Amino acid sequence: MTKTTQTGSDVIVIGAGLAGLTAAVHAVQTGATVRLIAQGWGQQIVTPGWISVCDRAKDDVIAELRGYAALHPAHPYALAGDEGMIDCLERFRAITKAIGVPYGACVKAGHNLRLTTLLGAIQTPLLAPASMVSGDLTGVTGEILLVSFTGWRDFYPALAASNLAKQGITARAVLVDAPGAPQAWDLWPVELARRFDDPALRQRVIDQLRPHVQNAAKIGFPAVVGLEQHVEALADCTQQLERPCFEIATLPPSVPGTRLSNRLRRWLLRQRARVQIGHPVVHGIVENRRCVGVDVGALGHTNPFYADQFILATGGLYNGGIQSDESGRLWEPIFDLPVKGPGGTGREKWYHANLLVHRGHAVHRHTGLRVNTRMQPLDADGAPVLDNVYAAGHLLTGFNPLTDGCAEGIALATALKAVQVALALEAQKSY
């Protein structure tokens, strides 16, 4: 077939995770023309929805971040730099506010939130959707009322309450009838969230809850309180029950992640960015160490798309940005960039014998691309492979997103840095 002539963009972003989406936002905000291409939505569709930046920080996270680069030079945070870290968080709060899924932080400035999980463990992310921030347990002394639905399989509040009690937090469980058809045997969080959008269905839940509120200081729901009308839905609960109502992250799929993804996509489209989700970039078109375009898979053929700069935010092993096979080979499928692994023969060093080992499994900590401070992927000798491809997010090596408490922080920080480098280069070329 003949190649149709494409008008190139200033930037092509590959990937629709937190890194890809926020990179596209930053690029749009500088006035660049942006095309985002992704095989599917990123990990935010299954993660709890909060922003882990430095979950293990004891006191002031921001203060801790200021010295991070010097202390941990191999960590991806060092690439963003202290100011870049703080900048990316402020920008994220601004854009989420603008699109109607505001993220908030602990009232104790710079400190991590203390949020209960479905199981009653306490997680400590820095930022979270406002609907979760109202459940911050920092300094809470009163009783928490935990709400689930009779016959709903995804939240057992009595178990959470008993685990919270061991940690000195008083909680009480209550089950009410779910909004809408009660007999659903396969009720997913997103379906339940849609039902909460309907004021009449929501009202039935609120009415059932009234007699149970009693002395509760706060009321926790699973994170299904509305999909499109979630701000109104939660405000409605809070107003009528006269207590701060909050959401607790559910098993996947993540309703908070779905809200964020939907709204970021719509915002990008309104800014006239192109957003193509559903077709994979199958490979990069490279000429003389420069990427000129990418081939995107379609039925039986590929379509090329051209740009000056490329942000590669395809994710790690989970997301498909890095592939693995039985022999222990690890590869990056689009540009065949050099991938660093855990070492050893075959897969012997990938997984620890203990599933819940506290540092996590080596395969997630060590697998990824090495980049220079310009976010350019490096070869084994430490030289950049391509001049205009910048990697961001979980594609990078040097952290474990499951155990280190920095999964979202890395996505946000490295995405901002990659855009800044890419567009500064663009400016040099144009002027």
Add this chain to the structure above:
Amino acid sequence: MTPQTVDVLVIGGGATGAAALYDLARRGVRALLVEQNDFTTGTSGRYHGLLHSGGRYAVRDPETAQECIAENTILRRITPFAIEDTGGLFVATLDDPADFPAQWVTGCAAAGIPTEQLTPEQARAQEPALTPNITAVYRVPDASVDSFDLIHGFIAAARTYGCKTLIYHRVTQLIHEGDTIVGARLEDTRTGATRIIHAACILNAAGPWVSVIAGLAGIAVEVKFDRGAMIAMNMRWVNTIVNRLRPAADGDILVPVGAVCVLGTTSVMTDHPDDYRIEPWEVSKILNEAEAVVPGIRYGRALRAWAGVRPLYESPAAHHNDTAGRAVMRTFSVLDHAALHGVRGLVTVVGGKLTTCRLMAEQTVDVVCQQIGVTAPCTTAREVLPGATTRYHRLDQRLHRLEHGETPGELICECEMVTRPQIEQAIAAYGDQPVALDDLRRDLRIGMGPCQGGFCSYRAAAILQEVKGHSALETNRAFAAFVRERYQGVRPLLWGHQLRQFYLDELIYRRTLGLDWLTGDYDPHENVYAEGDHD
């Protein structure tokens, strides 16, 4: 505790012990079955699911081949609920010895195994995933059998006749009176409590552990331990059992069971009855061999690997040459220790196959009955188990029941389609005995599908807490124990798609739920970037 008296004590809750309990029950014998773990935790549960037609043994081991086809026919009649009538194919490829099919056809005919030759085109019309390199292909009456359903079926049937079972109890001592064994001392493996059972005879069906039991009577029974690994793929690559038509070797069966396809197996001699290791070469070997029959399968998603230990036995009188593994006959032996060693009150059964479990039970119970003076003949081959359906199991049964409201309630394990009321019933069946999530897995298959417990572990743990009134600590431990057990079978297969699946599972355990905080695995203030972690 006052000693309990039964006619016969059966040791071992695998297929043979369960079938023996049922056989004794039908002969009017009061029997008790004791098992050191849960039912089906030994070789019978670490099984590929192939109900042999006998074709696999037709050339080298005609006796086993005959036993298999006879018992295949009987089990189809008496336990159809545990059997899916998939049929089987024996497939020779260009890589296999060209003279073997003719020998095999002759062997099958001699053993009474019906075979039907197909053209490669016919075979591929039935199973389109088969390799184009087929040189010969035959249809045989193989089937797939769920060993959990089979054993639970025998146990439930024996109970209707008044026989009893005791799980999580280990035999620690056999009680002698002169040269006669008159009972056993048992230890509750969970509480340490002991109890004494008096029995007129003990039936030792402990599988790989028979020599341990015989050793308690001072009798040496030399068992060879033959370890075999199996891999479950995430879908039914074939709907018919596929055997490689060649002399038995590693990795030459593909068995559709439930929603998965089990690939097996290897044969490695080991020194321990509970050596369940899986070496990386075994995984590669099994996938490579399956690839030769079903091209592309090695790039599919491997869900879980497990190993079982076959107890192999050759009577000292039979052979003295140093045979091992596949060279040892797969037939079984009933050891009457009264005749062999002058010790009355103990009969051991060793060797054999799951397919022949009923026959093994029959012949062993015959010897036991002779010792205790019971003359009733075996009647287990005649009719379907009491109360059981006369229809074969079908893959779509669970979904059908769910969609037609026959199993109401929320779906807890989506992969295996298990609902909350089913879990509650299974828990209730244990009465006041402790229940582990892994027990429920063997009862209901929870956690055995593609996500290997990622979603259902939390739900099932919480339901168990609600029903049993456990503390949070007990519940967290039960949850963690279950996901750790599931991890053991996934760990050898973590690459590609299954690595991605398991990242999601780990994400749920660690981030969404914070299980590692509650079990103490996670230290919030430990520096994960300690020395030596960067290179």
